[in-house]
Amino acid sequence: MLNSKISRRQILKTGVAATTALAAPAIFSPAYAASGTVNVWTYANFLPDSFKEEFQKDTGIQIRERLVDDQGKEFNLLAAEAGQPTADIVTIAGHRFRQFIDSELIAPLDIGRLSNWSRVNKVYSEADWTIVDGKKWGVPILAGAEVMAYNTDIVTPEEARSWDILFGEKYAGQTAYILQDIMSIVMLYLGYDGNMIGYDEAKAAEAVAAAKAFLIERKPRVRKYYDAGAEFQQMLINQDIVVGHAWSGPVSKLIMDGFPAAMTIPKEGSYGFVYNYNVVNNGPNADNAYILLDALLAHPEIGANMTKASGFISTFEGSAEFLSDIEKAAASFTQEELDALQFFRADNNKLKYDLVDPAVEEIKAA
DSSP states (O other): OOOOOOHHHHHHHSSSSOOOOOOOOOOOGGOOOOEEEEEEEETTTSOHHHHHHHHHHHHHHEEEEEOOOHHHHHHHHHHHHHOOOOOOOEEEGGHHHHHHHHOOOBOOOOOGGGGGGBOOOHHHHHHHHGTTTTEOEEEEEEEEEEEEEEETTTTTTTTGSSHHHHSSTTTTEEEEEEEHHHHHHHHHHTTTTOTHHHHHHHHEEEEEEHHHHHHHTTTGGGGGGOOHHHHHHHOOOOOOOOOOEEHHHHHHHHHHHHOSSSOOOTTTTTEEEEEEEETTTTTTEEEHHHHHHHHHHHHHHHHHHHHHOOOOEEEBBTTTGGOHHHHHHHEEEEEHHHTEEEOOOOOTTHHHHHHHHHHHHHHHHH
């Protein structure tokens, strides 16, 4: 749950409303000098190449990056290592913290080891969801939303204002979505709470069953269930699809690159999320993990480069000063859209995913 003082408008406007770029200072100081490796499991483009190159050159620490594309897969990979992890840092959305914490896969964040912690905007660093069992569990890095994305040469903004277009006949065979994520949106679309706040087992089962039946009935109309943002981008570029459900970051990147794409939060509503870098419990290179995290926070232009690379909104103070007008606009939403947005919450996640995960497999097999 977000801090009650923090609005939807704040969290998705933070870092996208400033002006011109400034000359960049050196990113690292000799104090960072170290050696060895740090193993990072993260999404594509979350660690900008410029950061990786300079970090490795200036610290002597080699970054071993493993790309992930799904929170559930990341959990399973880490759990399979049975307390002997190969990762030092993983990438977890705030609403999925509890699953990793309960399985003792990640460690509480030691803020005392991050001299640059104050560079995280307080909209994110002081949000309620960052605290579980009285402890902080991650460094917020990028914020985004589940959106309707479309080719503006083919689909009109008016059509895209409702999720109807994703499930109807007009663009049958030209749509795509992330199946696990779309379950929450379909529940919302059908009048349920996709977060299942206050739901007992019977109500939760009813909501999931309704969403599952809805998606199975419309399965012949969807071109593909996909996992990775890059795959969605390629389908849109190739016109394999013209409209689909996506994370905002990959769509923003397409807009920044000049592709005729747009995104919206449909009138029926959608969900937002914040990605974090989390320290792995018993990771092999914990000291280097903290060196990397502190270096990442060292200057706002690093946050801007993360936005440019991924399309998601940086959580770092002052990062928007290093974005162009088109880069800021690519990550913006209207007030009407923001009013239709709520954030994923973890309050009832065990109940939710115990039902959603098998339902997803049943939809795939149908």
